[in-house]
Amino acid sequence: MSLADTLQEPGAPVPGAPARPAAALRPRRNDFLYYGLRNKKLVFGLGLEILLVILAIIGPSISPHNTTDYFKLNASPTGANWLGTDFQGHDVFAQLVNGLRESYLVGALGAVSAAIVGMVLGFIAGWRGGILDEILQLLTNVIVMIPSLVLLVVVGAYLNTRSVLFEGVFIGLTTWPWVARAVRAQTFSLRSREFVDLARLSGKRPTSIVIRDIAPNMASYLFLVVILLFGSSMLLAASYDFLGLGPSGVVSLGGMMQNANLNSALFFKEWWWFFPPGLVLTAMVASLLVANVGLDEVFNPKLRES
Amino acid sequence: MRRFLSRKLITYLIAFVIGVTVDWGIPRLIPGDPVQAYLSQFRLQPAGYDALYKTMSEAFGTNGSAWDQYMHYWQSILTWNMGVSIGNFPARVTTLIGQALPYTLALLIPAIVLSYILGNRLGAAAARRKGLDNSVLPLGYVFQAMPYPWLALIIPYLLAVVWHVFPLSGGYSNSLLPTWSWTFIGSLLTHWFLPFLTVFLVSLGGWAIGMRNLVIYELENDSSRYLRALGARERVIRRYAYRNASLPQLSGLALQLGVVVGGNIVTEIAFQYPGLGKLLYTAIGNKDYFLLQGIFIFIIIGVLIANFVIDLVFISIDPRTRLSMQGAPA
Numbered sequence: 001m002s003l004a005d006t007l008q009e010p011g012a013p014v015p016g017a018p019a020r021p022a023a024a025l026r027p028r029r030n031d032f033l034y035y036g037l038r039n040k041k042l043v044f045g046l047g048l049e050i051l052l053v054i055l056a057i058i059g060p061s062i063s064p065h066n067t068t069d070y071f072k073l074n075a076s077p078t079g080a081n082w083l084g085t086d087f088q089g090h091d092v093f094a095q096l097v098n099g100l101r102e103s104y105l106v107g108a109l110g111a112v113s114a115a116i117v118g119m120v121l122g123f124i125a126g127w128r129g130g131i132l133d134e135i136l137q138l139l140t141n142v143i144v145m146i147p148s149l150v151l152l153v154v155v156g157a158y159l160n161t162r163s164v165l166f167e168g169v170f171i172g173l174t175t176w177p178w179v180a181r182a183v184r185a186q187t188f189s190l191r192s193r194e195f196v197d198l199a200r201l202s203g204k205r206p207t208s209i210v211i212r213d214i215a216p217n218m219a220s221y222l223f224l225v226v227i228l229l230f231g232s233s234m235l236l237a238a239s240y241d242f243l244g245l246g247p248s249g250v251v252s253l254g255g256m257m258q259n260a261n262l263n264s265a266l267f268f269k270e271w272w273w274f275f276p277p278g279l280v281l282t283a284m285v286a287s288l289l290v291a292n293v294g295l296d297e298v299f300n301p302k303l304r305e306s
Numbered sequence: 307m308r309r310f311l312s313r314k315l316i317t318y319l320i321a322f323v324i325g326v327t328v329d330w331g332i333p334r335l336i337p338g339d340p341v342q343a344y345l346s347q348f349r350l351q352p353a354g355y356d357a358l359y360k361t362m363s364e365a366f367g368t369n370g371s372a373w374d375q376y377m378h379y380w381q382s383i384l385t386w387n388m389g390v391s392i393g394n395f396p397a398r399v400t401t402l403i404g405q406a407l408p409y410t411l412a413l414l415i416p417a418i419v420l421s422y423i424l425g426n427r428l429g430a431a432a433a434r435r436k437g438l439d440n441s442v443l444p445l446g447y448v449f450q451a452m453p454y455p456w457l458a459l460i461i462p463y464l465l466a467v468v469w470h471v472f473p474l475s476g477g478y479s480n481s482l483l484p485t486w487s488w489t490f491i492g493s494l495l496t497h498w499f500l501p502f503l504t505v506f507l508v509s510l511g512g513w514a515i516g517m518r519n520l521v522i523y524e525l526e527n528d529s530s531r532y533l534r535a536l537g538a539r540e541r542v543i544r545r546y547a548y549r550n551a552s553l554p555q556l557s558g559l560a561l562q563l564g565v566v567v568g569g570n571i572v573t574e575i576a577f578q579y580p581g582l583g584k585l586l587y588t589a590i591g592n593k594d595y596f597l598l599q600g601i602f603i604f605i606i607i608g609v610l611i612a613n614f615v616i617d618l619v620f621i622s623i624d625p626r627t628r629l630s631m632q633g634a635p636a
Contacts (some may be wrong), residue, residue, distance in 0.1 A: 278456025
């Protein structure tokens with residue numbers, strides 16, 4: 001919810017008025033690298049994120065136990081079980097690193113599918129305008145109105161098992177309106193510029209104009225949107241998992257919190273069970289957000305700190 | 307003005323029809339037969355079961371063709387007769403919603419409005435002072451990045467379990483019955499505080515960061531430069547920047563307030579708070595068609611009304627909207 005708020009006003013802070021054709025004044029790649037390496041926010045955010053990704057990749061193999069091994073029930077952290085055990089005697093650290101992996105997967109799936117749907121519909125609506133635009137706008141508003149959580153329950157009831165793929169794509173299919181609105185607004189303002197007129201006069205086909213002339217002008221903006229979507233998808237997935245609507249048979253960070261909540265971990269003061277998963281998820285999303293601000297400054301010279 | 311409003315009204319009407327249709331269709335897509343599920347709670351002889359099944363189907367209106375059910379549904383909406391809950395059998399849907407609604411509204415409206423006001427102030431102040439910015443910005447990102455379920459676990463853990471300041475969950479103490487007594491109101495308030503705090507905190511960061519970015523952007527705007535060139539004082543320039551930056555924030559608020567009507571399911575489940583979200587969650591579990599539909603209609607109407615009110619507010623505070631209504635290029 002909160003991340004979507006930052007997404008919905010594209011016109012305002014980000015785009016940096018990309019008025020010229022992309023090729024004419026594009027800075028060399030090295031420029032981005034130069035400013036990128038000197039941007040503390042980007043280096044910090046990206047560094048932390050890379051550490052977490054590495055943990056997600058190699059974590060399951062450095063963890064001394066599997067998620068299915070049994071130990072003493074509800075044990076607090078010890079040398080053998082680094083983060084203690086849960087109510088079934090499963091190792092919490094093993095669950096944590098596996099859940100980390102699942103979160104990244106769902107986040108990536110959600111971001112990619114939302115970006116694809118949102119960009120296609122946004123480009124169509126912004127480029128064609130007219131009645132098609134009206135219909136797509138109406139569709140967008142209706143999608144925003146339907147509570148996605150309820151939809152998830154209904155669709156989920158049809159499937160015997162829900163997969164990670166299902167959760168990711170579902171999140172994407174309910175969050176695309178933010179992307180579509182932003183892309184539509186930008187396409188709208190770009191399509192009447194001279195260089196687009198020129199491309200049209202030269203007889204290029206609309207799809208090629210959109211891909212070659214319009215999209216590059218918002219490439220940096222789209223990149224930032226995808227990063228934000230990545231973070232918000234992970235948060236949404238945590239909420240779904242917490243309500244027990246996540247993928248079945250998969251260890252997830254939200255699922256760990258759900259188990260802790262259902263089994264009175266609060267009451268018995270078993271903090272090691274629910275504190276780490278949320279902390280790690282916060283770090284994952286926060287470093288993305290910080291890296292995002294850094295990237296914004298790199299792409300957009302106006303925002304660079306002097 | 308009239309053209310603008312009628313255009314808006316038509317859009318809302320279409321959205322309402324689509325919403326109602328989806329609302330009618332979705333519960334019917336849930337696999338399983340609600341009447342059968344309801345009757346399976348009892349041990350019945352086969353003959354009695356058949357007779358009961360027939361009567362119940364007629365009573366609930368689940369017999370008949372899809373079209374008949376759809377028409378019947380519109381009729382019941384227009385007469386504001388939402389029928390009887392299947393899960394809590396004799397209770398009427400409108401009664402159940404009426405019981406849950408005050409909890410949800412009293413919880414979410416203060417949380418969202420207060421976080422909106424405070425977050426915007428904080429963000430605007432951060433845009434002004436570098437020192438404040440260095441603490442507000444990172445903190446805002448951390449709050450924005452927190453998964454809500456986690457916040458709804460660690461705050462009660464600290465304030466209820468470790469320090470015993472507030473009760474852990476529920477809408478009021480188990481040992482009390484809802485009456486208008488001071489003890490009951492006190493119990494309501496102490497149970498209200500923790501869920502309120504979590505919703506408040508989780509939306510605070512987003513507002514603050516949004517406002518900060520918008521104000522900084524507005525201060526770089528041509529209009530601000532013009533004011534500066536005219537020699538206006540910095541305070542005046544900032545005030546105009548703040549007012550311009552409020553517009554996008556306000557449309558964000560409209561969406562949030564619309565969603566309020568449906569209740570915040572995660573909050574109400576985590577705190578076992580007896581609002582609409584919890585009602586919705588249990589209705590799904592019970593395959594309670596009528597209750598589900600009743601709550602949906604509430605959500606749809608709520609979102610539409612919130613959007614319409616914000617449209618009207620925009621007309622009064624943003625001159626460009628008025629201009630575009632008269633047909634001039636915006």
